Amino acid sequence: MSTCTDEIGLFSELKTRIDTRQARIGVIGLGYVGLPLVQLFTEANFRVTGFDIDQHKVMTLNSGGSYIYRIPPTEIQAARSRGFCATTDFSTLTEMDTIIICVPTPLDEYREPDLSFITNTARAIAPHLRAGQLVVLESTTYPGTTEEVLVPILETGNGCGLKAARDGTVNGADELFVAFSPEREDPGNQTVARRDIPKVVGGLNSEATELAATLYGTIFNRTVPVSSPAVAEMTKLLENIYRCVNIALVNELKLLSLRMGLDIWEVIEAASTKPFGFQPFFPGPGLGGHCIPVDPYYLSWKAKEWDFQTRFIELAGDINNAMPYHVVSSVSRALNQQGKAMKGAKVLVLGVAYKKDIDDLRESPALTIIELLQKDGAQASYNDPYIPFIGKGRHYDLQMKCTPVEDVGKYDCVLIVTDHSDYDYQWIAQYASLVVDTRNAMRGIHGDNIVRC
Numbered sequence: 001m002s003t004c005t006d007e008i009g010l011f012s013e014l015k016t017r018i019d020t021r022q023a024r025i026g027v028i029g030l031g032y033v034g035l036p037l038v039q040l041f042t043e044a045n046f047r048v049t050g051f052d053i054d055q056h057k058v059m060t061l062n063s064g065g066s067y068i069y070r071i072p073p074t075e076i077q078a079a080r081s082r083g084f085c086a087t088t089d090f091s092t093l094t095e096m097d098t099i100i101i102c103v104p105t106p107l108d109e110y111r112e113p114d115l116s117f118i119t120n121t122a123r124a125i126a127p128h129l130r131a132g133q134l135v136v137l138e139s140t141t142y143p144g145t146t147e148e149v150l151v152p153i154l155e156t157g158n159g160c161g162l163k164a165a166r167d168g169t170v171n172g173a174d175e176l177f178v179a180f181s182p183e184r185e186d187p188g189n190q191t192v193a194r195r196d197i198p199k200v201v202g203g204l205n206s207e208a209t210e211l212a213a214t215l216y217g218t219i220f221n222r223t224v225p226v227s228s229p230a231v232a233e234m235t236k237l238l239e240n241i242y243r244c245v246n247i248a249l250v251n252e253l254k255l256l257s258l259r260m261g262l263d264i265w266e267v268i269e270a271a272s273t274k275p276f277g278f279q280p281f282f283p284g285p286g287l288g289g290h291c292i293p294v295d296p297y298y299l300s301w302k303a304k305e306w307d308f309q310t311r312f313i314e315l316a317g318d319i320n321n322a323m324p325y326h327v328v329s330s331v332s333r334a335l336n337q338q339g340k341a342m343k344g345a346k347v348l349v350l351g352v353a354y355k356k357d358i359d360d361l362r363e364s365p366a367l368t369i370i371e372l373l374q375k376d377g378a379q380a381s382y383n384d385p386y387i388p389f390i391g392k393g394r395h396y397d398l399q400m401k402c403t404p405v406e407d408v409g410k411y412d413c414v415l416i417v418t419d420h421s422d423y424d425y426q427w428i429a430q431y432a433s434l435v436v437d438t439r440n441a442m443r444g445i446h447g448d449n450i451v452r453c
């Protein structure tokens with residue numbers, strides 16, 4: 001018979017196992033969020049198993065290799081020496097004490113949330129659950145996903161009558177703990193250590209919150225407990241909407257500044273000297289990455305359920321989504337001033353990752369820009385020291401190989417989309433016949449062949 005003692009026992013047992021580093025950690029989704037988590041937990045002397053449906057990733061990791069530029073093979077090998085292994089076999093989830101879900105949450109063709117990765121993962125997890133486990137969702141999503149989508153699948157799919165622990169109810173020996181903790185990965189950030197990024201946690205009940213805080217407290221220097229999974233989900237959206245709206249603002253001001261003959265970068269630098277009330281954001285060719293271009297639409301979609309229109313979010317999205325079109329129009333005008341047409345022009349796109357010095361293509365504006373250039377008849381090529389090949393993604397199918405940067409002189413236009421530190425911009429300015437710069441990479445370099453976009 002289920003009793004409060006059973007519930008306390010499950011909670012205490014798992015908390016003790018976490019505190020003593022005896023808990024086994026399962027991480028589902030071994031990408032830009034999941035793999036860094038694996039590193040942190042193995043460094044804290046936990047035994048970690050990674051789960052992924054991609055057999056190539058699993059084989060690469062188990063052989064001591066890596067597929068993420070900023071995580072060298074030596075770090076995977078170090079994790080392996082501490083007991084890390086990867087697998088596609090979800091049946092071994094039963095052996096895990098905690099299960100952390102780090103799967104994508106993209107948008108569909110109508111810019112509405114695509115939760116298929118979460119729901120499919122939940123269905124794969126459910127049959128292998130056992131009482132006393134902690135399940136944490138890290139995938140960015142709209143408020144309510146954990147309670148309204150994840151938990152029902154876990155409860156109905158496990159076949160053992162397991163229920164997620166909730167405040168005010170007692171399931172005792174048939175209980176598991178569920179929480180949401182938003183990822184805060186920033187690929188390429190070399191200034192803030194992952195351990196120094198506070199970890200927000202919101203459990204379905206107080207015990208789940210405490211367990212999640214205890215778990216993450218072993219690898220992060222600070223945890224921030226909140227009252228519910230929905231609050232934690234909303235926290236992540238607020239962080240990214242804040243950035244989305246402010247980037248849209250400076251993108252719009254950049255367009256105005258170009259017409260007025262002002263340098264928006266100089267304006268931002270001057271405004272940044274104010275020691276209060278201002279935080280700099282920078283314009284660019286459009287938004288990239290999994291978070292900022294995607295997450296705001298999760299909230300705007302959810303808001304409709306409450307008969308509410310998120311006008312700031314939608315306006316910011318419109319401005320940011322229009323930036324690749326502005327870039328291509330600028331290329332066309334720049335070519336025209338040199339007496340060349342876009343059709344048939346050879347254009348080299350420098351940098352296709354969504355931001356500098358990383359190998360991440362997710363939602364990169366460069367992909368849209370290349371497609372628009374091709375649509376207008378240009379012969380588009382690209383160079384990116386971190387991305388040797390662009391194949392097929394959810395919204396593109398380019399099948400392009402990286403071309404040598406040394407060939408800049410062969411192109412009618414060199415278009416800087418991502419300002420990687422690897423590039424010698426002074427050399428590019430010297431040998432390219434035309435440079436269109438979307439990132440202020442040519443700051444301090446002057447020439448009639450340079451167009452700032």
